[in-house]
Amino acid sequence: MxxxxxxxxxxxxxxxxxxxxxxxxxxxxxxxxxxxxxxxxxxxxxxxxxxxxxxxxxxxxxxxxxxxxxxxxxxxxxxxxxxxxxxxxxxxxxxxxxxxxxxxxxxxxxxxxxxxxxxxxxxxxxxxxxxxxxxxxxxxxxxxxPLLPRMPGLADVEPLTNETLWDLHALPGRLAVIGAGSTGCEIGQAMARLGSTVTLVETGPRLLAREDPAAAVLVQRALEDDGVLVLTGHSAVAVRATTGQAPGSGVLVLDDGREIDFDRVFVAAGRxxxxxxxxxxxxxxxxxxxxxxxxxxxxxxxxxxxxxxxxxxxxxxxxxxxxxxxxxxxxxxxxGLRRRIDDLNPRVTFTQPELAAVGVPTGSCGPRHRLLEWQHTELDRAVAEGDDTGVTRLVVDRRGRLAGATVVGPRAGETLGELGTAVRQRTSVLRMATTPHAYPTYNDGPWNAVIDEVRRRLAGPTTQRAIGVAVGLRRRWLDRGSVTTRRSA
The missing domain is CATH 3.50.50.60 (FAD/NAD(P)-binding domain)
Structure with missing residues (x-):
């Protein structure tokens, strides 16, 4: 042009x-x-x-x-x-x-x-x-x-952010990570798996503060299994550069007086x-x-x-x-339109296991919603792959329509297309349960959760009475047909 x-x-x-x-x-x-x-x-x-x-x-x-x-x-x-x-x-x-x-x-x-x-x-x-x-x-x-906190001494150690991390030529032997949101958790775990000794510092009481607490616990355990030292409920208050060592190295001082030695510090404290x-x-x-x-x-x-x-x-x-x-x-x-955005906002924290979420938060169900859960210890694909650390948590409204979801597990983010569509279209658990899913896949987690909910609803007294009446009518109809057939013979 x-x-x-x-x-x-x-x-x-x-x-x-x-x-x-x-x-x-x-x-x-x-x-x-x-x-x-x-x-x-x-x-x-x-x-x-x-x-x-x-x-x-x-x-x-x-x-x-x-x-x-x-x-x-x-x-x-x-x-x-x-x-x-x-x-x-x-x-x-x-x-x-x-x-x-x-x-x-x-x-x-x-x-x-x-x-x-x-x-x-x-x-x-x-x-x-x-x-x-x-x-x-x-x-x-x-x-x-990236937002760099106003912290005494931080600028003296050339802090890494997601904009400068990619300029590294050597793996830091000791990496301090400030902030345990998605970026801090992802980079912290990845660098630990590559060989760094990683300390993750988070001011709040837990990592991934915006996510389902039960799901965040699984991610924290995975990070710790990979050797990450997770320090929640602590603030970094100062940095002291070390002399005579490589540029970027120093000591991270916490609010309780603890000192963390590092070769580089990575800041993931917001944007x-x-x-x-x-x-x-x-x-x-x-x-x-x-x-x-x-x-x-x-x-x-x-x-x-x-x-x-x-x-x-x-x-x-x-x-x-x-x-x-x-x-x-x-x-x-x-x-000249005035179309409005919605609040669906699917999101994934790409740790291993991944944490994927969409719709109504699953960590705080109110009286208008019901929580469904399926542990991945009962998920056949996870058992077959020897990695059953995970969970599917779904929120449904009073009419049995999907309102939100959180999934923790390998490739959890790949489930969000289906779950996000179901939330947006207010799909019922019955419709989801009657939609065939290939077996065995990680998508069996949400599917098993809704099947379990349908079975629970079928076991309710009102439904059981209705089913009993229907079965009885069908039995009498078949019996009449059988008698008619014998008389004709």
Whole structure:
């Protein structure tokens, strides 16, 4: 697309997951779209988040599996890890996926891409490195960045984040991890499996604070089995760099006075929106205290021609959510619609075992819901694979419709497509139970849970009376037919 209109229908700021989907959706609707990205298209998910972390986790999983091979009667000898080769695998994974999110791919989709730093200068105008850009509507999709706590001495040890971890050339012998959300747990376990001595520090009373407590306990046990020292209920209050040792090494001081020696420290203490210097005040866009644009359920800001989606907003920071929200925002902007987002938000913590969840939280069932549970010690596929640490927990409403789910186990995230669809469509446990599932699979967990619930309902006194009446009527009908047949004979 070589034509440059005097006024763009939609200006998209940021080329991460939200910006890519928002721009391509708008171009598909026939709009003139300009996407401005100051670094590289693909965003955090491609370069420093989802893709590299899952590649690292996969390599770590192979090392852990090799160490467990003896339990299956397979001898592999001593397991060694070439960290340089592991990181090469990570880079290959990123390189292979990158063309899908490239400026060339965007241009082929009808999106004009401009590299540079953007600042809004007024309603309908922006400056990109000295070049004026005019637009009718804008989509803010600038994403977020790691939040570094204000901690004495932290800056002196060159703390790692998900943006800088991938620059490592050698495996840290001792790694301190601050924060036990999904990122902290995933990286902590992966690095321990690759050979680091890992200490995971979390201020809250448990790890994965937003997830079902019973499910989080299973993840913590798995981390501890891999050698991670999990310290919950403790805050890191200071860092002291060590002299005469490799750069980045030091001591992490906890609130109880305990000191943790480390060779590197990895910070996973949350994220903050990237809006500094964007000039949102020039557009009259109201922001929260952290700088994120305030949006309504249709993703429109306080300026009716400006929209926002992805990590820059206050909604859950997942790539799939960012893409879905951006597509909705672009469609609303260009077609004048007011479609609203929902709160389904499927999510996965990619530890081993994985923890996957969607819909109503399973850890706090109210009086309007019922909790169903199936332990994976009774899951045939898990037993056959020698890894039955897991659980399926489902929430159903009073009418027997699925409202939420949490699954812990290998490839638990692969169940969320079915479970998310069932939650969104308010599918009944009876319909789920009568849908055939291939055997044996890990999807048998949710299936067995709903079958168990159907059997429980059938065993109720009212249902049993109705069944008894039906069986009795059928028996009398068959008996009459039998008598008639004998008389005829």
């Amino acid at each position: 070589n034509r440059r209109p005097p006024v763009w229908d939609l200006l998209v700021v940021g080329g991460g997951a939200a910006g890519l989907v928002g721009a391509q959706t708008a171009a598909g609707l026939g709009a003139d779209v300009l996407l401005v990205e100051q670094d590289r298209t693909g965003g955090e998910c491609l370069w420093t988040g989802c893709v590299p972390s899952k590649a690292l986790i996969a390599a770590a999983g192979q090392a852990a599996q090799a160490r467990r091979a003896g339990t299956y009667g397979v001898s592999v000898g001593e397991v060694s890890v070439d960290f340089g080769a592991v990181m090469a695998h990570v880079r290959r994974s990123v390189t292979r996926i990158a063309p899908v999110d490239s400026p060339e791919a965007l241009e082929q989709a009808g999106v004009r891409v401009l590299a540079g730093t953007l600042r809004f200068t007024g309603p309908g105008t922006a400056d990109v490195d000295g070049v004026e850009v005019r637009f009718r509507q804008a989509l803010i999709a600038t994403g977020s960045e 903050t929106p990237r809006t500094h210097g964007l000039g949102l005040d020039a557009l009259g866009v109201r922001t929260d205290r952290d700088g994120s644009p305030v949006v309504d359920r249709s993703l429109r800001t306080s300026n009716p021609t400006v929209w926002a989606a992805g990590d820059v907003t206050g909604f859950p920071r997942f790539s799939h959510v960012a893409g879905l929200h951006a597509g909705l925002a672009s469609t609303n902007a260009l077609l």
